[in-house]
Amino acid sequence: MKNTFTPARFLKPLLIAIMMFAVSSLYSQKVKPSVSGYIPVNGIKVYYEVYGEGKPLVLLHGAFMTIDTNWGQLIPDLSKNRKVIAIELQGxxxxPFSDRKLSHANLASDVKGVMDYLKIDKADIAGYSFGGAIAYQFAIQNPDRLNKLVIISATYKNTGWIPEVNNVFKTMKPELFTNSPMQTAYDQVAPDKTKWTKFLEQMIAAAGQPFDLGDANISKISAPVLIISGDNDGLDKIELAKTYKLLGGGVSADLSPMPKSRLAIIPGQSHVSLMMQTATILNELNNFLK
Incomplete structure (x- = not known):
């Protein structure tokens, strides 16, 4: 009998993997931020944490996540010789949850607002998944504020995902996250826990909408870019190769200069398991950002 794909069959293992990731992050090594708090930007209050000293590195988390559940395993090492600024995006x-339009442009503007408040002229920006799309948008909107860009398992257009992933985005429901570790993490820190369902509805609605930040805009990014992807993370690898080409990669470096941007495909990894490869991610980041 033919094995037919259905979004419901795909969602269950995906959510289990996400929950395992959230649980593993909850038990990760902890370091306390030197500074944390809220910054008023663009009509909302954005929460941030600062770790370490040195060259600024801004971290942008994935959808439905927190600083800790996304970056908790990496911050202790990243902050040893860098000033790490981790941001929690709208909702x-x-x-706090806000009825303000949830758009890439608004969220990227929030990141700039945090940097303005902290008097950071330029920074390296690293984003995972949803945060990676915001990082692309930041690079487009604020090229003069960017040193280097790190994109982890993310795309700048919905067609950068394989069709199965886009089908999942269109069929997700808030109840899928009920009593999950992600809800537990939210409940631990959210200023108003009653906004959980509204937050999910807002995010799911946004995920179901087509988006495209534009090939032309990506090709204009002058900062060096590191793209990290799992070989089976749901990204369309043909589109990913095109993205790398737009950034100046995909050449024969024996016949022409080595491009300033990099593409790392990590074998045997899914969208979620990729972020659990702490040593691999740190190695790629450190080699690129040093």
Whole structure:
């Protein structure tokens, strides 16, 4: 009998993997931020945490996540010789829910607002998944504020995902997250836990909408870009190769100069398991950002 794909069959293992990731992050090594709090930007209050000293590195988390559940395993090492600024995007974690339009442009503008408030002229920006799309948008909107860009398992257009992933985005329901570790993490830090369902509805509605930040805009990014992807993380690898080409990659470096941007495909990894490969991610980040 033919094995036919259905979004419901795909969702269950995906959510289990996400929950395992959230649980593993909850038990990760902890370091306390040197500074944390809220910054008023663009009509909302954005929560941030600062770790370490040195060259600024801004971290942008994935959808439905918090600073801790996404970056908790990486911050202790990243902050050893860098000033790490981790942000919780609109409605996520400590940052209150808002009815303000949830758009890439608004969220990227929030990141700039946090940097303005902290008097950070330029920074490296690293984003995972949903945060990676915001990082692309930041690079487009604020090229003069960016040193290097790190994109982890993310795309700048919905067609950068394989069709099965886009089908999942269109069929997700808030009840799928009921009593999940992600809800537990939200409840631990959210200023108003009653906004959980509204937050999910807002995010799911946004995920179901087509988006495209534009090939032309990506090709204009002058900062070096590191793309990290799992070989089976749901990204369309043909589109990913095109993205790398737009950023100056995909050449024969024996016949022409080595491009300033990099593409790392990590074998045997899914969208979720990729972020559990702490040593691999740290190695790629450190080699690129040093």
């Amino acid at each position: 996520h974690g400590h940052t």
